[in-house]
Structure formats: structure tokens, C-alpha cells
Amino acid sequence: MVKSFKIEDAAAKLVGKSTLLKTLNYIDTGGLKTPVLLMDGDRIKHNISTVGRGIDGCKVFYAVKANPSVEVLRLLSGLDVGFEISNQGELNVLSDLGVSPERIISSNPVKSTDFIKSAYSYGVRYFSYDSPAEIEKLSQHAPNSNLYVRLAIPNEGSEWPLSKKFGVEVENALTLLTEAKANNLNPIGITFHVGSQCNNIYNWNIALDKAHLLSDMARDAGITISLINIGGGYPIKYTKSVLNVEAIEKHINKLIKERFSDGSIAIHLEPGRAVVGDAGIMVARVTGKADRLDGRWLYIDAGVFNGLMESIGGIKYTYVTETRSTTGIKDNWTLAGPSCDSFDVIDKNVQLYEPEVGDIILILSGGAYTISYASEFNGCTIPKTVIV
Numbered sequence: 001m002v003k004s005f006k007i008e009d010a011a012a013k014l015v016g017k018s019t020l021l022k023t024l025n026y027i028d029t030g031g032l033k034t035p036v037l038l039m040d041g042d043r044i045k046h047n048i049s050t051v052g053r054g055i056d057g058c059k060v061f062y063a064v065k066a067n068p069s070v071e072v073l074r075l076l077s078g079l080d081v082g083f084e085i086s087n088q089g090e091l092n093v094l095s096d097l098g099v100s101p102e103r104i105i106s107s108n109p110v111k112s113t114d115f116i117k118s119a120y121s122y123g124v125r126y127f128s129y130d131s132p133a134e135i136e137k138l139s140q141h142a143p144n145s146n147l148y149v150r151l152a153i154p155n156e157g158s159e160w161p162l163s164k165k166f167g168v169e170v171e172n173a174l175t176l177l178t179e180a181k182a183n184n185l186n187p188i189g190i191t192f193h194v195g196s197q198c199n200n201i202y203n204w205n206i207a208l209d210k211a212h213l214l215s216d217m218a219r220d221a222g223i224t225i226s227l228i229n230i231g232g233g234y235p236i237k238y239t240k241s242v243l244n245v246e247a248i249e250k251h252i253n254k255l256i257k258e259r260f261s262d263g264s265i266a267i268h269l270e271p272g273r274a275v276v277g278d279a280g281i282m283v284a285r286v287t288g289k290a291d292r293l294d295g296r297w298l299y300i301d302a303g304v305f306n307g308l309m310e311s312i313g314g315i316k317y318t319y320v321t322e323t324r325s326t327t328g329i330k331d332n333w334t335l336a337g338p339s340c341d342s343f344d345v346i347d348k349n350v351q352l353y354e355p356e357v358g359d360i361i362l363i364l365s366g367g368a369y370t371i372s373y374a375s376e377f378n379g380c381t382i383p384k385t386v387i388v
């Protein structure tokens with residue numbers, strides 16, 4: 001089997017040779033049930049030990065939403081890392097694993113009352129917010145908690161923007177900090193998100209400029225900002241090269257030093273994609289082929305509804321098929337998932353060697369925001385996660 005895959009250098013550079021080799025060896029052991037998400041445990045460990053290293057005093061909280069599988073969370077829970085959660089389901093998995101509350105923060109600006117109560121009773125004391133309604137809930141059900149207000153910032157150049165739903169402008173944020181203080185809460189911080197898969201380094205400039213301005217205004221209003229939570233956003237390689245984490249962090253560190261020069265500011269980072277994305281390879285099978293008026297179609301058993309949801313929002317994966325071609329010529333394919341819904345089209349104009357029905361197809365860099373979005377719509381299978 002390993003021999004039937006011709007991994008081109010460009011693909012190998014995306015996810016690393018050892019991740020690919022482990023995947024192919026796993027497939028070789030036989031009994032493969034697809035779709036399945038293979039996660040390279042060593043790669044996750046490497047990623048988590050790398051992120052945050054370039055920013056002075058940075059504490060890392062893995063954004064659970066990127067890959068909430070118990071297998072991944074168990075692995076991470078044994079390492080020196082915190083967790084960012086949004087909802088009860090994410091808290092449940094962590095509490096089942098015995099993760100202590102000091103390692104958990106919640107940066108969802110709008111949380112349900114039940115979740116607030118449950119997280120607070122578990123011992124979680126760090127929450128984000130961006131509205132008076134959230135202050136009301138938090139002051140009632142999570143008194144004296146540490147709060148960080150979410151700023152609106154541009155997400156230009158991020159492939160998965162997160163700016164439309166949350167965040168307030170600086171003046172409004174100041175009002176919210178003051179209101180939180182007057183309501184039994186401890187407003188200590190500022191947060192933002194530059195957008196996921198962010199390939200525009202200047203988003204961090206604008207975000208930290210706004211945070212700096214707000215911090216000065218808060219000081220004048222008698223509130224000390226001692227925490228900046230810089231969210232996530234680090235990009236990974238899907239098909240093309242991206243900003244590297246080291247360069248991003250060097251840049252962020254400089255920006256923080258220039259703006260918060262007294263050195264007393266704590267920094268929280270919430271990476272998701274950069275921890276698990278390139279550690280995962282989705283292994284699927286070809287279920288059918290068809291020549292249609294608009295070209296060649298390839299149907300596989302992983303699709304928009306059971307793992308590859310981000311493909312409809314701009315993420316372009318790299319696919320590798322078994323090599324059967326004798327001509328060495330690739331065809332142009334439209335790739336579609338297993339449901340009967342015509343929304344379930346993963347990609348167009350994908351250059352691939354023609355596979356046979358039943359062949360395996362690898363979807364590289366598939367570790368983030370895949371199983372977390374997957375549903376059983378139309379009887380489709382949610383990929384199981386296996387650590388290799």
C-alpha cells in the first residue's frame with residue numbers, strides 16, 4: 001500500500017514526512033474503516049511546545065473547538081497547557097479527563113446561563129464578554145470572576161474571519177469594563193481575534209494598537225488592565241506557504257513590548273488550528289466517479305457535512321490519491337462528499353491521478369475544524385479519531 005502512493009515533495013512539505021509515513025503505515029496494518037482522522041501525536045506535542053514560545057510571559061490555552069476529540073484532549077491534558085472552552089460539551093470532556101479548573105478559560109463572549117453556572121461551580125474564573133447582558137449573567141452566576149472584554153478588529157487576510165459576530169469598539173469596551181467593575185466583577189483584560197488562518201501580520205498591529213488605547217483609557221478611569229488575551233489565528237499550510245509562527249510571534253512580542261512597556265502585562269494565547277491542523281490526515285475512500293457535462297466528478301466518503309465543512313468557506317485542502325496512472329497524467333476533478341445534498345461539493349479543479357472506486361484518498365492538514373463540525377446528516381459517518 002505504501003508503495004501505491006506517490007507523495008510529491010510539495011505535499012510532503014505541507015505536513016511533514018513522518019506524519020505521512022505514520023499514516024501510510026497505519027493504512028498498511030489493514031482493517032481500515034473510512035473516513036477516519038489520523039492524528040500524529042508527536043506532531044501535536046511539537047506544535048504545542050512551539051506556540052507561544054516567542055512571546056514573553058505567554059500562557060497557552062488550546063482552543064478546544066479546533067479538535068475536541070477525547071483522544072486529542074487526553075494527550076494534551078498530560079502536557080503543560082491550558083484549555084479555552086466555549087460551551088458545556090467542551091467542559092464535560094475536560095472534566096471527565098480530570099483537567100483542573102485553573103487550566104480552563106472561556107472566551108466565548110456570549111455564554112448560556114447554564115454554562116456559566118456550571119463552569120463557575122467547576123472553578124473556572126476567566127471569562128470574556130462584550131455586552132451588558134453578559135455582565136448581568138456573569139455578575140449573578142460568576143461573581144468576582146476575571147473578565148476580559150472582546151474588541152472588534154479587522155480580519156482582513158484571514159481565510160476564516162471571526163469579526164462579524166463579536167467584539168465592540170474601544171469606547172464601548174471602556175463602558176463595559178466600568179460596568180463590570182460596578183457589578184461585582186473583576187475586569188482585568190482585553191481580548192480580540194485576528195481571524196482564523198490569518199495570513200496578514202498587520203491584523204495584530206491594529207488589534208494591539210486598539211488594546212493599548214483601551215488600556216490607557218481604562219487606567220484613566222481607575223481600571224488596571226493586567227491581561228491581554230491575543231486569541232488564536234496562526235495559519236497552517238494547506239496548499240500554499242503561509243506566515244510562520246516564529247515570525248508572527250517575533251512581531252507580536254515586539255508590538256507588545258512597544259505598547260505595554262512596564263512588563264507587567266500577562267499574555268494569553270488561544271491557538272487551535274496551529275496545534276492540531278497539520279498533525280491530522282483525513283483518510284477517506286473513493287465511492288464513485290462520473291463524467292458529467294461540466295467535467296469529471298469524484299465522490300468520496302468524507303464531505304462538507306461529515307468533516308470537510310471548512311472547504312465551503314475558503315479552506316483548500318491538498319489531496320493525495322493512490323497512483324494507478326500509467327500515463328503519469330493528472331485529471332481535473334470536482335470532489336464531492338457522500339450526502340445527497342448538492343451543497344456537499346468539497347472542491348473544484350483538483351488535479352489528481354485517476355483513482356479507482358474503493359481507493360484511498362488522503363486529505364492533508366485535516367486535523368483542525370473537521371471532526372468538530374462533522375454531523376451524521378444523511379446517515380454519513382463522523383470520522384473516528386485515531387492517534388498514530
Ligand SMILES: Cc1ncc(COP(=O)(O)O)c(C=O)c1O
Pocket residue numbers: 063065066084107108162193195196197231232233234270271272273274
Ligand atoms: C475565542 C477563540 N479563541 C481561539 C480560537 C482559535 O483560533 P485558531 O484556530 O484560528 O487558532 C477561536 C476560533 O474560532 C476562537 O473563537
